[in-house]
Amino acid sequence: MLDKARYIVVEGPIGAGKTSLSRRLAQRLDAQVLFEQPELNPFLGRFYQAPERWALPTQLSFLFQRVEQLASVAETIGAQQRVVSDFILDKDPLFAALNLADDELALYQRIFDSTKPAAPPQPDLVIYLQAKPETLIDRVRRRGIEVERRITERYLEQVADRYARFFYQYDAAPLFVVDAEVLNPVEQDDDFELLLERLRNMRGYREFFGYAA
Numbered sequence: 001m002l003d004k005a006r007y008i009v010v011e012g013p014i015g016a017g018k019t020s021l022s023r024r025l026a027q028r029l030d031a032q033v034l035f036e037q038p039e040l041n042p043f044l045g046r047f048y049q050a051p052e053r054w055a056l057p058t059q060l061s062f063l064f065q066r067v068e069q070l071a072s073v074a075e076t077i078g079a080q081q082r083v084v085s086d087f088i089l090d091k092d093p094l095f096a097a098l099n100l101a102d103d104e105l106a107l108y109q110r111i112f113d114s115t116k117p118a119a120p121p122q123p124d125l126v127i128y129l130q131a132k133p134e135t136l137i138d139r140v141r142r143r144g145i146e147v148e149r150r151i152t153e154r155y156l157e158q159v160a161d162r163y164a165r166f167f168y169q170y171d172a173a174p175l176f177v178v179d180a181e182v183l184n185p186v187e188q189d190d191d192f193e194l195l196l197e198r199l200r201n202m203r204g205y206r207e208f209f210g211y212a213a
Helices: 018-029 044-049 051-078 089-099 102-115 133-143 153-169 189-200
Strands: 007-011 032-034 083-085 125-130 175-179 206-209
Touching: 007 018, 018 032, 018 083, 018 125, 032 051, 044 051, 051 083, 051 089, 051 102, 089 102, 089 153, 125 153, 133 153, 175 189, 189 206
Parallel strands: 007 083, 007 125, 032 083, 125 175, 175 206
Antiparallel strands: none
């Protein structure tokens, strides 16, 4: 699977390691990277301070950013050049449903439906990193990003649950689920090489990767 995939996405909740793993994969595969840029969202810090007030502008800012980023690499993906990304557009409503009031969510959904490309590039492979909320909050605290200081374990628990539900039903691309609780392909070379081997040998449309798998 890995050798044929041209557009690869690594996804997972905040703190799962998706950006770091995406970067390491891109370096190994000599691929272009397409990363979320939360530091460019002017509302994110205010959202963590007052979620009810700033959820909608934060969400819309991310939506427009992601749509513009996908448009910027559409030709690259179409030309069969390799791209590794740390987000899929289809997960955007996941955060909207979690953070927005009902009337705001209805407005967001209208904007999402009218803004989403008619034929967005579809990943050839999605790698989904799973981890427990207590692990996620520990990793968030250790990386020490100022804007993330107000993230709570309760919020990460909700985010992780939404991700689990989303990917339980996800069938838009082959899905490789990684138990990031016991495997660390970002920092452990052996785990990274084992991940690459399993991805190359992937035959099914949905597979799970853990030491017991």
